[in-house]
Each structure stands twice: as structure tokens, then as C-alpha cells.
Amino acid sequence: MNSVIKDMVLEHKEDITDSWLKEISKFRSDDMLQNISDKMYENTNLEFVNILILTVQKTNEELEHDELIQFVEKLIQIGWPLNYITRGLQEFRKACVEIISNREENSHNNLEFFKKIEDWIDDIVNLLVTQYSGSWENTVFLQKMALKELSAPLIPVFENISVMPLIGTIDTERAKLIMENLLEGVIEHRSQVVLIDITGVPVVDTMVAHHIIQASEAVRLVGAKCILVGIRPEIAQTIVNLGIDLGKFPTKSTLKKGIESALELTQREIVELKK
Amino acid sequence: MRIPILKLHDYLLISVQVELDDQTALQFQEDVLEKIHEEGSRGVVIDLTSVDMIDSFIAKVLGDVVDMSNLMGARVVLTGIQPAVAITLIDMGIVLDDVPTALDLEQGLDRLQLELED
Structure with missing residues (x-):
């Protein structure tokens, strides 16, 4: 200085x-x-x-x-x-x-x-x-x-059945992560059915729907089935109003119903014990 | 390079262990159809566990093999598609719509049995 x-x-x-x-x-x-x-x-x-x-x-x-x-x-x-x-x-x-x-x-x-x-x-x-x-x-x-880390966990709930709960907005980067985790998890847990729970996703627009459809197509390719659960009434309305075709893969309103149909797909059911 | 095709009772088992190039894929298509004709097989499992890359041509050939086999009365199941391969296929817009898939050979055979029962 x-x-x-x-x-x-x-x-x-x-x-x-x-x-x-x-x-x-x-x-x-x-x-x-x-x-x-x-x-x-x-x-x-x-x-x-x-x-x-x-x-x-x-x-x-x-x-x-x-x-x-x-x-x-x-x-x-x-x-x-x-x-x-x-x-x-x-x-x-x-x-x-x-x-x-x-x-x-x-x-x-x-x-x-x-x-x-x-x-x-x-x-x-x-x-x-x-x-x-x-x-x-x-x-x-x-x-x-x-x-x-919190973004896309795949949780095995029963043998051959896994759940991926999604919470929060989905952008392209996250969608990629979801797809990777989903596929790796399916192989790792040998899942036959994967439930994608979108209860916590605030908005489903064409982009989000597109990502979810792609993910479920990819899951089908590696040899598992994908069920979309947690579709709230307002989400159902947006999906139909936007003209998004989700007809190709099964959807259920709640995770509970999704699990029931997943068990059905793997030839199992939940029965109550008789005392 | 020819891909070996194994016969197991009514089924054909094919495990692709090499990187598929265009020539191999076409040869493979011919061999499978010939073998179905020869043995009168009702089901085919194509296992892709060791395939790391599928381009659009190979994907088309695989789709064709499935359609052609169906025409000849044999159901085809693709098994063991790797996550990376699945992502590439989806990104290219190839969805292999009507092709049954399974996680591995074991589940593929179960799936085939299910398909044939229908």
C-alpha cells in the first residue's frame, strides 16, 4: 500500500x-x-x-x-x-x-x-x-x-412390493432422480409392484404427469408394475382438464387401496385373524 | 456372432451375453423364428441382464421379434432390462408397448406361464 x-x-x-x-x-x-x-x-x-x-x-x-x-x-x-x-x-x-x-x-x-x-x-x-x-x-x-436426500426414497413394504412417497414440487432434476432411484430400487428389492404415492405433490401439471408416465414406463421395462396412488379430487380434475392420458397404467385414490391391489397382483391378500 | 438359443420343454431361453450390433440382431431375429418353427415352442424368454446399451435399431428389432413370434403363436417375455437401458429407451421415446417384461429369468418364466394360461 x-x-x-x-x-x-x-x-x-x-x-x-x-x-x-x-x-x-x-x-x-x-x-x-x-x-x-x-x-x-x-x-x-x-x-x-x-x-x-x-x-x-x-x-x-x-x-x-x-x-x-x-x-x-x-x-x-x-x-x-x-x-x-x-x-x-x-x-x-x-x-x-x-x-x-x-x-x-x-x-x-x-x-x-x-x-x-x-x-x-x-x-x-x-x-x-x-x-x-x-x-x-x-x-x-x-x-x-x-x-x-429427502427427495425420492423407495420403501419396501412387503415382499415384492415397494412404495415411493413423493412430497413437494417435482422439477426435471428431481424427476430424473426419482426415475433412477425407482429403477435401482426395483432391481435391489426385486419388487414386482411399485406404488408411487403423489398425495404430497401439490400440483400435477403436464410436465409432472409426463415425468410420472415416463418413470412408470421405465419401471415396466425393467419388469415391474407401477401403480399411481394418492390422487386427490383436485388432482383428478386437473389431469382430466389438461387432457393427460393416464389410462395406460392403474391408478388408485389412496395408498391403502393401492396396496390391496398390489397384493392381489402378487396373489396375496390381507385376512383378519379369527380369535 | 450368433446368440445361443436354448430349448426347455415348451419354451426357448435366450440369454444375450454380447453387445448387440445391427448384424447380430438381424441374425438373432432370424434364428429365433427358425427355432420357434422347428421346435413348435409356445413361449420365449429373452434375458437382457448383461446388455448395457440398446439403440433405436436394436429396440426396433427386439419389438419386431416379439410381434413376429406372437404371429407364430409364441409369447415372448423380455427380462432383466437394466435401469440405464430403460432410461435410454424412454428418453428415445421407445416404449415397447405390448411387450411383457419381468425382473429376471425366474419371474420371466412365471410371467410366461401366466400369459399362456390366459
């Missing part, structure tokens, strides 16, 4: 800090930070500005392992908005430029000087935004994985 700037910033450290703290406190109400105690807020502000001022002495490489990163990671963990960071840095830049250009005669209106300050702050902005978005991407990824 340019030594001139470094000296100037360090020299006017107190003024910059004061000015920044004054500006940042104005934003407190719209940053969704009201429920944080005053003391905590002030301490964090103070820590933030001190770390920021210290970064002027560091090179870019050093920045990446700086306590700034640790500080931001702490903020991410306790859930402070990115807004706070970007606004804080904008105000910090304003404070630096204002105070230094007021106090130092020779740097007044010097374009080079402004550029130096900009470079310095912009690097920090980039670093911190990357840090934040990285943590978000990570969260999204973990949630996606969790969703995927």
Missing part, C-alpha cells in the same frame, strides 16, 4: 473513526439490526473500523489471512446483513476522503490520491462480498443436498 496514504490515514485515525461511527449509526434502523443491544452494536462498530484502518498497512496477500476475514466470518455466523458491511465500507471511504482532503493541503483535488483510496477500499469490498456470497452458496449447496 502506498506509504503516503498509509501515513495520512494513520495520522487521522481518530477523526476518521469518529466520523465513521457517526455516519454508520444513522443506518442502524434500516439494517434490521434493531434487536441487537446498543453495547454490542457499538463494540462491533468499533472493532470493524479499527480493523479497517489497520488494513491500510497490509498487502493484498496479507489481507486474505487478516483478522478482517475472521471478523466477517463472525458477522456471517451471527447473521448480520451484508448491507451492514457494504454500507460501512462506503461510509468509511467517504470519511477517509473527506477528512484527509480537508486536513492535508497538498493532497487536495489530487486524482491520484482518490484513486489510491478507491483501490484500497475496493479490494476490501471485493474480499468481503466474496466471503459473504461464498457462505451463502455453501448454505444453498448444503440445503440442496439435504433436499436431495
Whole structure:
């Protein structure tokens, strides 16, 4: 970092800090930070500005392992908005430029000087935004994985009979997963009949129906039967209104009826015990 | 390359152990029909467990074999179609509509018995 700037910033450290703290406190109400105690807020502000001022002495490489990163990671963990960071840095830049250009005669209106300050702050902005978005991407990824695990389980309920309960919206990616799990599961459990339960699927449009039809065709090819169960009245209405032809494979209104007909297909039945 | 066709009482058992190319498939079609004629078989099981890939031509030939055998009075069951193969077929829009299928050879024979009882 340019030594001139470094000296100037360090020299006017107190003024910059004061000015920044004054500006940042104005934003407190719209940053969704009201429920944080005053003391905590002030301490964090103070820590933030001190770390920021210290970064002027560091090179870019050093920045990446700086306590700034640790500080931001702490903020991410306790859930402070990115807004706070970007606004804080904008105000910090304003404070630096204002105070230094007021106090130092020779740097007044010097374009080079402004550029130096900009470079310095912009690097920090980039670093911190990357840090934040990285943590978000990570969260999204973990949630996606969790969703995927819950997405399409195939449960063997009787010998040769398995059930796949589907809950939630079905998109193309999930439909692919459903088909794979379905086929692998059929082979693994040696199922003759598979029940696909769509009780938990909120909307069945042409795309979803298409995926379900494809899955059941594929199941038939590997040598099992597919029964679609859990068709609610509103789903039945949409299916007919959309003109989707489900005539080729059996459908039942509830899982219970589906299981009964699956048992029938495998030459079994449920009988009550006589006491 | 010719695919061996085994006779078991009234049935023919065929296990496809090689990758099917167009020539092999056509030869296979001819052999099956010839064998049905020779033995007067009532049922055929074609096991595809070790087939990893089926293209549209092979799928058509298989469908034809099924239709032709039916014409000659022999019911055909396809068994052991792998998940990957099933997905490819569905993606290509080939549904092999009227072809009975079963999970493996054992269930295929049961299925054939069922079909012949009807």
C-alpha cells in the first residue's frame, strides 16, 4: 500500500473513526439490526473500523489471512446483513476522503490520491462480498443436498412390493432422480409392484404427469408394475382438464387401496385373524 | 456372432451375453423364428441382464421379434432390462408397448406361464 496514504490515514485515525461511527449509526434502523443491544452494536462498530484502518498497512496477500476475514466470518455466523458491511465500507471511504482532503493541503483535488483510496477500499469490498456470497452458496449447496436426500426414497413394504412417497414440487432434476432411484430400487428389492404415492405433490401439471408416465414406463421395462396412488379430487380434475392420458397404467385414490391391489397382483391378500 | 438359443420343454431361453450390433440382431431375429418353427415352442424368454446399451435399431428389432413370434403363436417375455437401458429407451421415446417384461429369468418364466394360461 502506498506509504503516503498509509501515513495520512494513520495520522487521522481518530477523526476518521469518529466520523465513521457517526455516519454508520444513522443506518442502524434500516439494517434490521434493531434487536441487537446498543453495547454490542457499538463494540462491533468499533472493532470493524479499527480493523479497517489497520488494513491500510497490509498487502493484498496479507489481507486474505487478516483478522478482517475472521471478523466477517463472525458477522456471517451471527447473521448480520451484508448491507451492514457494504454500507460501512462506503461510509468509511467517504470519511477517509473527506477528512484527509480537508486536513492535508497538498493532497487536495489530487486524482491520484482518490484513486489510491478507491483501490484500497475496493479490494476490501471485493474480499468481503466474496466471503459473504461464498457462505451463502455453501448454505444453498448444503440445503440442496439435504433436499436431495429427502427427495425420492423407495420403501419396501412387503415382499415384492415397494412404495415411493413423493412430497413437494417435482422439477426435471428431481424427476430424473426419482426415475433412477425407482429403477435401482426395483432391481435391489426385486419388487414386482411399485406404488408411487403423489398425495404430497401439490400440483400435477403436464410436465409432472409426463415425468410420472415416463418413470412408470421405465419401471415396466425393467419388469415391474407401477401403480399411481394418492390422487386427490383436485388432482383428478386437473389431469382430466389438461387432457393427460393416464389410462395406460392403474391408478388408485389412496395408498391403502393401492396396496390391496398390489397384493392381489402378487396373489396375496390381507385376512383378519379369527380369535 | 450368433446368440445361443436354448430349448426347455415348451419354451426357448435366450440369454444375450454380447453387445448387440445391427448384424447380430438381424441374425438373432432370424434364428429365433427358425427355432420357434422347428421346435413348435409356445413361449420365449429373452434375458437382457448383461446388455448395457440398446439403440433405436436394436429396440426396433427386439419389438419386431416379439410381434413376429406372437404371429407364430409364441409369447415372448423380455427380462432383466437394466435401469440405464430403460432410461435410454424412454428418453428415445421407445416404449415397447405390448411387450411383457419381468425382473429376471425366474419371474420371466412365471410371467410366461401366466400369459399362456390366459
